[in-house]
Amino acid sequence: MRMIIANRLVDGLVVFYQENGGWSEDIAEGAVITDEAEAARCFKAAKSDEENCIVIDPNLIDVTDESGSMRPVAIREAIRAFGPTV
Amino acid sequence: MYRYDEFDQKLVSERVEQFERQVERRLSGELTEDQFKPLRLMNGLYLQLHAYMLRVNVPYGTLSSRQMRTFADIARKYDRGFGHFTTRQNIQYNWIKLEDAPQILRDLADVEVTAIQSSGNCVRNITSDQYAGCARDELADPRKYCELLRQYSVLHPEFSYLPRKFKIAVTGSPNDRAAVAVHDIGLRMHRNDAGAIGFEVLVGGGLGRLPYIGHTIREWIDPEDILSYVEAILRIYNLHGRRDNIHKARIKIIVNQMGIEKYRELVEAEFERIKNGSLKVPAEEIERIDAYFAPPEHETLSDEGGLLAAQGAESPEFARWLDSNTVAHKLPGYSIVNIPLKAVGKPPGDVDADTMDTLADLADRFSFGEIRVSHRQNLTFVDVRQRDLMTVWRELDALDLARPVLDAISDMICCPGLDYCALANARSIPVADDINRRFVDVDELADVGELKINISGCMNACGHHHVGHIGILGVDKRGKEFFQLTLGGSSDQNASLGDRLGPGLPQDEVPEAIAAIVEQYKTLREEGERFLDTYRRVGIEPFKAAVYDSEEPKVVA
Numbered sequence: 213m214r215m216i217i218a219n220r221l222v223d224g225l226v227v228f229y230q231e232n233g234g235w236s237e238d239i240a241e242g243a244v245i246t247d248e249a250e251a252a253r254c255f256k257a258a259k260s261d262e263e264n265c266i267v268i269d270p271n272l273i274d275v276t277d278e279s280g281s282m283r284p285v286a287i288r289e290a291i292r293a294f295g296p297t298v
Numbered sequence: 299m300y301r302y303d304e305f306d307q308k309l310v311s312e313r314v315e316q317f318e319r320q321v322e323r324r325l326s327g328e329l330t331e332d333q334f335k336p337l338r339l340m341n342g343l344y345l346q347l348h349a350y351m352l353r354v355n356v357p358y359g360t361l362s363s364r365q366m367r368t369f370a371d372i373a374r375k376y377d378r379g380f381g382h383f384t385t386r387q388n389i390q391y392n393w394i395k396l397e398d399a400p401q402i403l404r405d406l407a408d409v410e411v412t413a414i415q416s417s418g419n420c421v422r423n424i425t426s427d428q429y430a431g432c433a434r435d436e437l438a439d440p441r442k443y444c445e446l447l448r449q450y451s452v453l454h455p456e457f458s459y460l461p462r463k464f465k466i467a468v469t470g471s472p473n474d475r476a477a478v479a480v481h482d483i484g485l486r487m488h489r490n491d492a493g494a495i496g497f498e499v500l501v502g503g504g505l506g507r508l509p510y511i512g513h514t515i516r517e518w519i520d521p522e523d524i525l526s527y528v529e530a531i532l533r534i535y536n537l538h539g540r541r542d543n544i545h546k547a548r549i550k551i552i553v554n555q556m557g558i559e560k561y562r563e564l565v566e567a568e569f570e571r572i573k574n575g576s577l578k579v580p581a582e583e584i585e586r587i588d589a590y591f592a593p594p595e596h597e598t599l600s601d602e603g604g605l606l607a608a609q610g611a612e613s614p615e616f617a618r619w620l621d622s623n624t625v626a627h628k629l630p631g632y633s634i635v636n637i638p639l640k641a642v643g644k645p646p647g648d649v650d651a652d653t654m655d656t657l658a659d660l661a662d663r664f665s666f667g668e669i670r671v672s673h674r675q676n677l678t679f680v681d682v683r684q685r686d687l688m689t690v691w692r693e694l695d696a697l698d699l700a701r702p703v704l705d706a707i708s709d710m711i712c713c714p715g716l717d718y719c720a721l722a723n724a725r726s727i728p729v730a731d732d733i734n735r736r737f738v739d740v741d742e743l744a745d746v747g748e749l750k751i752n753i754s755g756c757m758n759a760c761g762h763h764h765v766g767h768i769g770i771l772g773v774d775k776r777g778k779e780f781f782q783l784t785l786g787g788s789s790d791q792n793a794s795l796g797d798r799l800g801p802g803l804p805q806d807e808v809p810e811a812i813a814a815i816v817e818q819y820k821t822l823r824e825e826g827e828r829f830l831d832t833y834r835r836v837g838i839e840p841f842k843a844a845v846y847d848s849e850e851p852k853v854v855a
Contacts, residue, residue, distance in 0.1 A: 222325065223395035224349035265327045268345065286777065288716060292347050296717035298645055298727045
């Protein structure tokens with residue numbers, strides 16, 4: 213499973229690409245991508261949003277379902293999603 | 299301290315206007331991120347893991363109470379209520395919005411503070427000794443030379459696009475508290491037989507992926523020639539430095555590739571060419587700048603050792619703090635007070651807005667309204683009357699800023715690490731906190747004595763791990779955080795790079811590894827030896843054994 217993560221341009225906050233094409237600060241509202249076609253489509257839309265100055269540097273990241281909540285697999289992306297651990 | 303004249307103020311204000319328009323063009327799409335990035339970096343604005351980070355200059359670590367109050371206001375208004383002091387004597391804010399950045403820079407400009415060239419491939423903040431102007435072991439106050447170099451290097455048209463960042467540090471004392479040996483240019487003050495002041499120039503020092511101790515490129519330069527010589531070094535670097543690989547682009551790479559003799563030859567030739575030109579600094583100019591660093595109106599006092607001894611006898615805690623955190627001032631009756639920003643449970647170097655305000659008030663009451671920032675991520679009041687020390691101690695204690703830990707285990711350097719930084723491989727702050735909690739007992743800290751632990755969350759070494767007595771480097775091994783220890787580093791006038799102790803340890807094993815090293819030190823130390831001295835005498839094997847062997851640590855006679 214994957215999601216698309218980025219920083220919002222205007223404030224730098226971490227956001228997740230949503231089903232409706234928007235961006236949310238809450239990973240729970242992010243679109244969960246399960247196949248290659250969907251990944252390509254969403255990433256294309258995300259890159260278009262980068263060009264339109266909504267986000268910076270969108271990336272597809274691996275996520276895992278932890279008892280119903282989505283969590284990035286990589287520690288770095290988890291820290292981005294949930295904030296500093298300190 | 300230096301005060302802006304009309305020219306300075308106009309330049310800084312115009313720079314803010316310029317940046318504001320650049321931000322507008324970025325937000326409208328007229329500038330791409332690739333075009334905007336070098337521009338925002340030259341105004342100190344990074345994009346980190348969670349938000350934009352703004353790095354604000356504190357020139358050579360000197361801050362007024364008024365400026366500190368503005369730092370507090372910015373933390374409250376535009377950030378999450380705190381700031382972070384760095385290993386280059388700067389302050390960083392972690393939660394900045396791009397759209398707020400121009401106004402923040404405007405607020406800073408109102409108190410003569412900028413973020414100009416705090417990042418980018420240009421000459422960065424000039425750093426120095428936090429005790430400048432007040433230390434007993436100082437030859438002369440280095441800050442006038444720092445200010446000279448600052449004015450020279452800020453917005454220098456030829457050197458705004460160097461191959462990579464460029465860091466200069468200056469020490470006015472033979473006891474180097476500014477780490478000059480691991481800077482791109484290090485300036486070490488000397489006095490010649492005629493009693494005149496001059497500088498030894500070191501070049502090509504640095505940390506990061508490929509650490510180097512700087513080479514002496516010139517034993518002596520007169521102050522009037524300092525700008526010409528620095529220009530010669532920068533020009534040769536700008537011409538020859540690599541631009542094909544950012545990991546090979548610092549001056550240390552070409553100095554060590556070419557060899558110091560060849561690099562010196564090129565620099566000396568350029569220096570000869572330009573030294574009688576417009577960069578020769580007239581004595582009047584040095585005096586003019588020096589006037590800004592005139593000492594405050596000290597009273598003529600006597601040493602109050604008797605009073606302090608009596609107060610210490612009544613309050614052992616006060617005595618312990620005096621012994622640990624205060625340093626002799628060059629004037630009788632005065633003292634230098636160190637404020638370690640290393641409370642248990644707080645990230646090293648972090649200060650919240652209310653505390654900043656209180657420290658500003660204390661500075662006004664007890665230290666002529668001035669605060670210094672140390673590259674070890676602490677603050678200092680440098681002009682406190684000895685008779686005020688008891689009061690100052692109580693006030694600092696109320697802020698939990700009076701732990702007697704200066705230069706001890708708790709007084710760690712620690713970068714923001716993977717909790718904040720986009721470059722990091724591992725989290726450094728939790729490691730610092732674990733160690734801080736493991737060594738909470740102040741008697742034990744005092745018994746161990748001077749032990750500088752430096753922690754970096756990645757090879758970029760912003761936490762100066764290479765030059766820690768114990769260095770800790772966070773690495774990523776197959777997606778997990780591991781920590782490699784080094785021993786025997788030092789950033790002072792006998793600079794050395796640490797030796798690798800062994801394979802990386804998981805986070806939960808680091809505090810016990812430190813404890814094992816400390817125990818081995820206590821077992822092996824001779825009278826008067828700090829950890830570093832013992833290490834240099836006995837070598838790494840006993841410590842390797844202490845940490846990695848499953849049996850009892852081997853004791854080397």
